[in-house]
Amino acid sequence: MNLNASANDHDDAGNAPAEGAAVDVRHLTPLQFAQLGMSQIAYVKPVVVNGAAGFAIHAADGTPMALAPAFETAVGAIRQHDMFPVLVH
Numbered sequence: 377m378n379l380n381a382s383a384n385d386h387d388d389a390g391n392a393p394a395e396g397a398a399v400d401v402r403h404l405t406p407l408q409f410a411q412l413g414m415s416q417i418a419y420v421k422p423v424v425v426n427g428a429a430g431f432a433i434h435a436a437d438g439t440p441m442a443l444a445p446a447f448e449t450a451v452g453a454i455r456q457h458d459m460f461p462v463l464v465h
Contacts, residue, residue, distance in 0.1 A: 411437060418454040420447065421464040434464075 401409070418441065419434045425443060431450040433442040444450035454461040 416460055417462055418457075418459045419462050419464045420444075420450045420454070422447075 401412075404412075414436045417436045419436070419438075421432045421434065423430055423432045423443070428445075431444045431447050432440060433444065433450050433454060435441055442450075442453060444453060451461045
């Protein structure tokens, strides 16, 4: 991510920058900041559901996406969807 352009930059037609375009994170709205990494990052968090240990998979904004019985299964599912897994303690 290039930090030289502004999130409010638009072309002459008023179109927002294309995905992957340079964005200055200092000018992001709270909603834009929460959406950073939405399609690239998934968080894995150990959980206990109905007395059984497992691993919850969450989107970058914290939205629950799935449960897996094992860490390796959670990471495999995330990578299968071309995302990067991040462990949350």
